[in-house]
Amino acid sequence: MANGLDDVVAAETVLSDVDGLGGRLTIRGHSLPELAGRWRYPQVARLLLDGFFDDLPGDAELAEAIGRARVEVFQRLQPTLSTLAALDVYSGMRAGIALLPDGGTLADALRLIAAPAVLTPALLRAKRGDKAVAPDKGADHAADMLRMLSGKADSPDLARALDTYLVTVCDHGLNASTFATRVVASTQAGLTSAILAGLGALKGPLHGGAPGPVIEMLDAIEASGDAAGWLRDEIVHGERIMGFGHRIYRVRDPRADVLKAVVRQLGGKGGTGRRLAFAEEVEQAALEVLRVAKPQRSIQTNVEFYTALLLEAAGFPAEAFSNVFAAGRIAGWIAHAREQQTTGRLIRPQSRYVGPVPDLVA
Template sequence: MANGLDDVVAAETVLSDVDGLGGRLTIRGHSLPELAGRWNYAQVVRLLLDGFFDDLPGDANLTRALGQARADVFERLLPSLPLLASLDVYSAMRAGMALLPDGDRLTDALLLIAAPAVLTPALLRLQRGEEPIAPDSRADHAADMLRMLSGSVASPALASALDTYLVTVCDHGLNASTFATRVVASTLAGLTSSVLAGLGALKGPLHGGAPGPVIEMLDAIAEHGDAAGWLRDEVAHGERIMGFGHRIYRVRDPRVDVLKAVVRQLGGEGETGRRLAFAETVEQAALDVLRVAKPSRSLQTNVEFYTALLLEAAGFPPSAFSNVFAAGRVAGWIAHAREQQTTGRLIRPQSRYVGPVPDLVA
């Protein structure tokens, strides 16, 4: 039996392929470098959803429809925001999305795709004593998310950086949250039920819950003053080095260099540039320490490491990093849910009982 379902093929998909040995990510026939920084998020949403909704419009109309969906989410959920804001920001986003219609139409899908981008800034503003800002339905999706967070129009470079991030994390094979989404979708539950399953899985620190601790690690190393020494101590005590190692990739995660390049473009001589230079020093020290401490394992930099730097530069607190991950990944979840509903069947694996056996009465 494969522990953790390793190497078990649970679905056939046209959506994405993760080549762990070659370090390549393919999304609907396109390599990640073809998409990241060249296609905007709305275009990639259309790519993912193509064939799963009969009324899917072209790129321009889908951009407008997604903008209208942001406005609709804000109007629907505004009365609930003060109560939601009493929760942690991820749980609050998830609870807000649970209030959306649980259908399987394109309009339902677009509300779910819009929701993290609307709810996350609104909740963060409420939690720091500020009023939520309504979406601009005419704006680009990533740029509008940043405007709703800060209250001012983001620079083109920052908006492009966040947009590239959303594209980079939009889908990634049959990971834990996507599998959870497909399991629920296979029961023919609605898209909201399916996405909520993905959100539940994404919250865990072994999945999307990990980028925030990268910032804590960098801050701890900066205070300590000796990156290699701090890292060796963590490994010696059995602690995980955040931002390194991946269940699938045995070489460098291809998303790392995309995000590192984006952060470098933002950096310049300011605080982001200094932060990047320090992070690169920590990255090399971590790779050296892990190579010596765990020579039998290939523990390379993963997407979490530079995600943390990018989202920090964009103004999101570490507590909301998983929210922004969800804002990118939700389109992939919906595509997988629709694929499962239209081409798959009820997912019902077998288990092997290993507990005690009762005495049988003759």
């Protein structure tokens, strides 16, 4: 039996392929470098959803429809913001999404794509006592997310960087949250129910919770003044080095290179210049420390390391990093849910009982 379902094929999909040995990510026939920084997020959302909704419009029309969906979600959920803001920002977003209709139409899908982009800025503003900023239906999706967060039009470079991030994390094989989404979708439950399953899985620190601790790690290392010493001490005490290692990749995570390039392109915007230089020093120290401490394993930089720098530069606090990840991944979740419902069957694996056996009475 495969522990953790390693190497078990649980679905056939046209959506994405993760080549862990080659360090390549393919999304519907396109390599990640083909998409990231070249396609906007609504275009990639359309790529993922193609074939799963009969009324799916073209790229421009879909971008406009997502803009209208942002406005609709804001209008629906604005009265609940003060209640949702009493929760942590991730739980508040999840609770808000649970209030959306639980159907299977394209309109339902677009509301779900819009929801994290709308709720995350609104909840962060509510927590600091600021009024929520309404969406602009005509704005670019990532740019509008930043505008709703800061209250003003942000740098086009920052908006482009966030857009590239959303594209980079839009889908990634049958990871824990995507599998959870497909399990619920296989029951023919609505899209909101399936997405809530994905959100629940993403909340766990072994899946979507690591970019925030990368910031804490960088701050702690900077305060210590000794990157290698700090990292060695963490390993000695059995702690995980945040932003390094991946369940699938045995080489460098290709998403890390994409996001590192994006952070470099930002120059000094959002305070990234000095932060990036320091992070690169920490990255090199960590790779060397891990090589010496765990020579039997190839532990490389993963997507979380440069995600942390990018989202910090964009103005998101560490506690909201998983929210922004969800804003990118949600189009992939929806596509997987629809694929499961249209081409798969009810997911019902077997288990092996290893508990005590009752005495049989003759």
